[in-house]
Amino acid sequence: MRLSPCLSLALASGLASAVLAAPAAAAPADVNVGQGGDKFAPPDVTVNVGDAVTWHWVGGTHNVHWTSNPGGVKDSPFQSKGATFSQTFATTGTYSYVCTAHSGMKGTVTVVDAPAPAPAPAPAPAPAPDPAPADSTPQPVSGPEPAPSTSSPAVDAAAPTLGRVAFRRSALRLRLSEDAKLVVRYARVGKRAHAVGRRTLRAHKGLNTISVRRWMHPGRYRVSIVAVDAAGNASQPARLKLTVRR
Ligand SMILES: [Cu+2]
Structure with a gap:
């Protein structure tokens, strides 16, 4: 059977719009903790910068401890079924984590730049950023300044024995x-x-x-x-x- 020219045109344009809609942006992600054993499911997720990942404890007792942490995000405490932990990622990069109680229980979060709203057909080389505008001198602060965190505590990287x-x-x-x-x-x-x-x-x-x-x-x-x-x-x-x- 032959399609009428009109119908085949409609099919073609439908196809074109489907292809245009295809590049799915990464979205906030959810990870189940302890699903199917000592596992993170899914172990690897990708989010856009500024998005959050939420871990949901479904079994066992586990934590989320970062072993590669370009944005300096926080660990979760050890938690059990019903608990959740949410973390927003403000810095791109690959983050790796483990559960410190279970060797082999690992995951990664890959944080990517959000796709540009309207992709330019031919991206020109990025111009050098403008120098800061002249009026960006620090504003006088009204009231007492917040005390700087008391002599930034040394990072404790030593595991107890x-x-x-x-x-x-x-x-x-x-x-x-x-x-x-x-x-x-x-x-x-x-x-x-x-x-x-x-x-x-x-x-x-x-x-x-x-x-x-x-x-x-x-x-x-x-x-x-x-x-x-x-x-x-x-x-x-x-x-x-x-x-x-x-
Ligand atoms: Cu665990």
Whole structure:
């Protein structure tokens, strides 16, 4: 069958407008945390500069800790199901992140310039930016100036270390190199069900003795402990097997 000239013209123009509408701009993105295991889903997202990414915790206990962070965005705390974390990206670049409790749990956020509203047919080389206008001298500030943040605190990049981890008389004993939050994960040995318990505790620099009787029933357990300091640096996990007695 032959199309009438009129119909084929309509089809052609429909096609043309579909192609023109095609370049989809990156949009704000959502990432599920702990979906299908210790994963970020999707692991890699792309947003326009100025857009936000929102992480939604759907399972497990995880955090978002930046390992490549051109815009200096914040880490999330460790959170669990139902929690969210939103971050707006004001600087282009590739941002990489991990969950500090689960090696292999990683993602990236790629932040790109927003597409120009009307792409120019032949982009001319960008002219040098104009010098600042003469009237841009600082305005006098009325009222007291905000105090500068007290001698910008040094960035804490050192992860805490866990030492002398032991279990005696229903208590975990361990030595910490600095004050930290302990994320204790424990699973019953020999149980088929993948029931992993988790406890977050505050601990201090030096020796700590932590009774587990109130939250661990008698039984044999595999335990992993990660110390996370106030800056979000996480220690290597300490692992041990222990038996909580009646
Ligand atoms: Cu995790």
